[in-house]
Amino acid sequence: MLFQLPLSLLSPAGPRARLSILIFHRVLRERDPLFPGEVEAGEFDRICEWADSMFTVLPLHEAAARQVSGTLPARALSITFDDGYADNHDVAMPILQRHGLTATIFVATGFLNGGRMWNDTIIESIRRTTKDALDLRSIGVDGLGELELKSLDQRRAAIAKLIGAIKHKHPVERQALVQAVADTAAAALPSDLMMSTEQVRALHGGGMQIGAHTVTHPILASLPLSEARQEIAESREVLQAILGERVGLFAYPNGRPGHDYTPDNVRQVRELGFDAAVSTTWGAARAGTDCFQLPRFSPWDRERKRFGLRMMRNLWAT
Numbered sequence: 001m002l003f004q005l006p007l008s009l010l011s012p013a014g015p016r017a018r019l020s021i022l023i024f025h026r027v028l029r030e031r032d033p034l035f036p037g038e039v040e041a042g043e044f045d046r047i048c049e050w051a052d053s054m055f056t057v058l059p060l061h062e063a064a065a066r067q068v069s070g071t072l073p074a075r076a077l078s079i080t081f082d083d084g085y086a087d088n089h090d091v092a093m094p095i096l097q098r099h100g101l102t103a104t105i106f107v108a109t110g111f112l113n114g115g116r117m118w119n120d121t122i123i124e125s126i127r128r129t130t131k132d133a134l135d136l137r138s139i140g141v142d143g144l145g146e147l148e149l150k151s152l153d154q155r156r157a158a159i160a161k162l163i164g165a166i167k168h169k170h171p172v173e174r175q176a177l178v179q180a181v182a183d184t185a186a187a188a189l190p191s192d193l194m195m196s197t198e199q200v201r202a203l204h205g206g207g208m209q210i211g212a213h214t215v216t217h218p219i220l221a222s223l224p225l226s227e228a229r230q231e232i233a234e235s236r237e238v239l240q241a242i243l244g245e246r247v248g249l250f251a252y253p254n255g256r257p258g259h260d261y262t263p264d265n266v267r268q269v270r271e272l273g274f275d276a277a278v279s280t281t282w283g284a285a286r287a288g289t290d291c292f293q294l295p296r297f298s299p300w301d302r303e304r305k306r307f308g309l310r311m312m313r314n315l316w317a318t
Helices: 004-010 041-054 060-069 086-098 118-128 152-166 171-185 197-205 225-243 263-271 304-316
Strands: 018-024 076-083 104-107 133-135 146-148 209-212 249-251 276-278
Touching: 004 304, 018 041, 018 060, 018 304, 041 086, 041 304, 060 076, 060 209, 060 249, 060 276, 076 086, 086 197, 104 197, 104 249, 118 152, 118 171, 133 171, 146 152, 152 171, 197 209, 197 225, 209 225, 225 263
Parallel strands: 018 076, 076 104, 104 209, 209 249, 249 276
Antiparallel strands: 133 146
């Protein structure tokens, strides 16, 4: 109750309402020593409790439509996940259901059924290799030499350096570079990080929404427009075939406007007939916000008061 009044003043019902959208990627069963800041089950349970007590949580498709029509309730909020990790089904969904909440899961369809996102190949190669260093001078990327891996800090730094160097390459070149790193690391890599089609259906049957997130998770701004359109359209077609119904929501990979996607990509999403799309720009949507570039916010506080204050600041800054 402490935060409901100030949040209602910042986000009242009706035309002056603001829509907060939370973005997550994974919910782990337990703490990851390599990435201790990643949300685990107990923390996500508390975040759901706080969100439910402070906000009016709506399915994103409903919230987006009501944002356009000016009929949002006070303190409107939606919950989203990007990429399509299996723990969204195994860990996050039971917690959401226990709190009576729903979320939208944006799925990169090319990694379903045993696939692995390129960045996870990097992460797991560095995590699982038994080598104390990787010599990557031969793979042809400026700035990559010998990476020391003797400590967790060195492995975190190596992961960050590799992802930063490879992220904006064309998907074909990116995949070749990632494979070269994996070959050099010579580690056994997991094949169960991402969802199966059965888990996508189970999420949908459990009250969650499914949205499109491209096929291979490329930086859309780096692609020719024809390739970008194919990535966007094909991901939706695959999901519609899995679910047997229309998919109306889209999330831009990485999601920074002008950097990761362009106005032309926004136009493509609109022309393809989606209802709304989300970015990763912080803030909250208000009347007049482009429903094909809805902002989202990542809450990182692990204490109720700080969480509430952070959400207030996000609304205040909008």
